[in-house]
Amino acid sequence: VKKQYYSQLASQFGRTDKAYEYRMQNISYVLSLMGREWLNGLRPAKNVGANVAAQIEGLLLEAEAIKAPPVAAFKVKVREEVEDPLSDSPPAGARRPTRSLAEVTTYERDPLVKAWVLKAANGTCECCRRAAPFASPDGLPFLEVHHVRQLADGGSDTVGNSVALCPNCHRELHYGADSRSRIEGLYAHISRLVRE
Numbered sequence: 043v044k045k046q047y048y049s050q051l052a053s054q055f056g057r058t059d060k061a062y063e064y065r066m067q068n069i070s071y072v073l074s075l076m077g078r079e080w081l082n083g084l085r086p087a088k089n090v091g092a093n094v095a096a097q098i099e100g101l102l103l104e105a106e107a108i109k110a111p112p113v114a115a116f117k118v119k120v121r122e123e124v125e126d127p128l129s130d131s132p133p134a135g136a137r138r139p140t141r142s143l144a145e146v147t148t149y150e151r152d153p154l155v156k157a158w159v160l161k162a163a164n165g166t167c168e169c170c171r172r173a174a175p176f177a178s179p180d181g182l183p184f185l186e187v188h189h190v191r192q193l194a195d196g197g198s199d200t201v202g203n204s205v206a207l208c209p210n211c212h213r214e215l216h217y218g219a220d221s222r223s224r225i226e227g228l229y230a231h232i233s234r235l236v237r238e
């Protein structure tokens with residue numbers, strides 16, 4: 043029960059229950075920037091600055107023992123800038139962007155699982171039911187295989203947790219405002235999926 047956590051935090055650290063709910067929604071916002079799923083009932087609230095977003099992202103990754111390149115601060119800055127009117131003088135950018143090496147957590151996936159899901163989809167996106175938008179150079183219809191419960195959230199690499207998607211639907215499932223209802227739609231329409 044989320045409300046109990048807010049009251050507990052409020053009695054421990056002061057401020058109102060509502061303030062803690064809002065902080066939880068800030069965490070959802072950072073998760074959404076990371077392309078991750080957020081908690082049901084805690085819609086992302088975007089009023090968080092780049093520095094705090096970076097801190098939250100760091101704490102989430104630390105808590106999950108996952109290494110990933112930071113994205114939150116960059117995305118928050120872009121979002122803040124996008125809200126200002128377009129300036130006549132474009133930014134200079136960088137002729138040679140600085141490079142850096144990063145350690146990243148990866149998951150070993152089973153190629154047989156991916157192949158099975160692609161064959162079952164037979165060239166059609168399992169979310170929007172449209173044909174793959176283009177062919178790969180090898181002639182196969184281009185679809186991406188997505189884990190409905192993400193591997194970073196403990197999801198399995200099995201056909202019961204995988205769907206073949208067009209790139210638009212795949213992006214939407216990670217970054218769309220309605221990603222949660224899309225996920226529910228997948229569970230409702232694809233009988234092989236098992237909720238994890």
Ligand SMILES: [Zn+2]
Pocket residue numbers: 167168169170171172207208209210211212
């Ligand atoms: Zn689609």
Ligand SMILES: [Zn+2]
Pocket residue numbers: 187188189212216
């Ligand atoms: Zn995905």
